[in-house]
Amino acid sequence: MSDPTGPGQIVDRLAGVALPRHIAIVMDGNGRWAQQRGQPRYAGHRAGVASVRSVVEACGHLGVEALTLFAFSSENWRRPPGEIRVLMELFRSTLDQEVSRLYEQGVRLRFIGDRTSLDTALQRRLDDAEALTAGNVSLDLIIATNYGGRWEMAAAARQLAAAAARGEIDPEAIDERALQGALCLPDACDPDLFIRTGGEQRLSNFLLWQLAYAELYFTDTLWPAFGTEALARAIEAFSGRNRRFGGVQPSVQKSPGDA
Numbered sequence: 001m002s003d004p005t006g007p008g009q010i011v012d013r014l015a016g017v018a019l020p021r022h023i024a025i026v027m028d029g030n031g032r033w034a035q036q037r038g039q040p041r042y043a044g045h046r047a048g049v050a051s052v053r054s055v056v057e058a059c060g061h062l063g064v065e066a067l068t069l070f071a072f073s074s075e076n077w078r079r080p081p082g083e084i085r086v087l088m089e090l091f092r093s094t095l096d097q098e099v100s101r102l103y104e105q106g107v108r109l110r111f112i113g114d115r116t117s118l119d120t121a122l123q124r125r126l127d128d129a130e131a132l133t134a135g136n137v138s139l140d141l142i143i144a145t146n147y148g149g150r151w152e153m154a155a156a157a158r159q160l161a162a163a164a165a166r167g168e169i170d171p172e173a174i175d176e177r178a179l180q181g182a183l184c185l186p187d188a189c190d191p192d193l194f195i196r197t198g199g200e201q202r203l204s205n206f207l208l209w210q211l212a213y214a215e216l217y218f219t220d221t222l223w224p225a226f227g228t229e230a231l232a233r234a235i236e237a238f239s240g241r242n243r244r245f246g247g248v249q250p251s252v253q254k255s256p257g258d259a
């Protein structure tokens with residue numbers, strides 16, 4: 001299928017449009033994409049890698065600061081063992097193929113989620129990719145693997161409770177900032193734009209804390225069919241949203257009773 005807006009053209013296409021600083025994506029619909037073509041589900045996961053590549057490249061061109069992609073949830077262990085094996089193998093081989101190119105592109109890679117239950121060889125690759133790209137500044141690419149928002153918050157609570165038990169922090173001093181500091185990405189700004197492909201309209205335990213004020217964008221497009229054109233449409237929709245963060249619109253006329 002042709003994509004009228006390639007990664008190189010997206011900058012012109014979105015000229016003058018307000019861009020999100022941080023985009024978070026639930027890449028959903030791989031299995032259905034494959035089934036619609038009479039193929040096994042894993043073929044959809046393989047095809048989805050090309051969408052990852054073009055979205056990462058487009059975000060780099062646009063100057064988006066951070067892109068967080070949901071690759072494997074803490075609930076995805078409920079899938080058949082064969083599918084889990086394919087997903088882990090695909091993750092490993094994609095890292096092997098892409099990390100040096102991402103490094104050249106100035107991408108800083110980070111992984112969030114519980115690594116302890118991943119294969120040790122895969123854990124080593126995640127550590128190596130993070131170490132290699134740690135000094136890069138063009139785009140923060142955050143991959144959520146064996147990640148769940150509830151897992152993240154429970155881990156943060158455990159960490160703060162342990163520090164309090166050691167007498168290092170006062171429980172009374174635990175505020176939103178302290179909790180944020182114990183989460184996975186203390187230094188990243190919250191996602192401005194949340195995109196979910198594949199037609200479902202739910203968070204599926206993704207970034208529960210960080211998405212508090214994200215603009216939500218759902219599309220029926222299945223992840224392997226999501227490319228730069230679809231990303232441009234999502235960003236255009238985002239730029240038309242009126243973000244108030246609980247306040248009022250600055251341009252709203254004062255009502256007669258206002259001071």
Ligand code: IPE
Pocket residue numbers: 027028029030031032033071072073076087198
């Ligand atoms: C998303 O596609 C990929 C992962 C969850 C790893 P799915 O595999 O969930 O595809 P559908 O939703 O079944 O079509």
Ligand code: IPE
Pocket residue numbers: 026027028029070071072073076200202204
């Ligand atoms: C969410 O998709 C997880 C990822 C995209 C990695 P799922 O397909 O697992 O979500 P549910 O099961 O439909 O909520």
Ligand code: MG
Pocket residue numbers: 028029030198
């Ligand atoms: Mg799904």
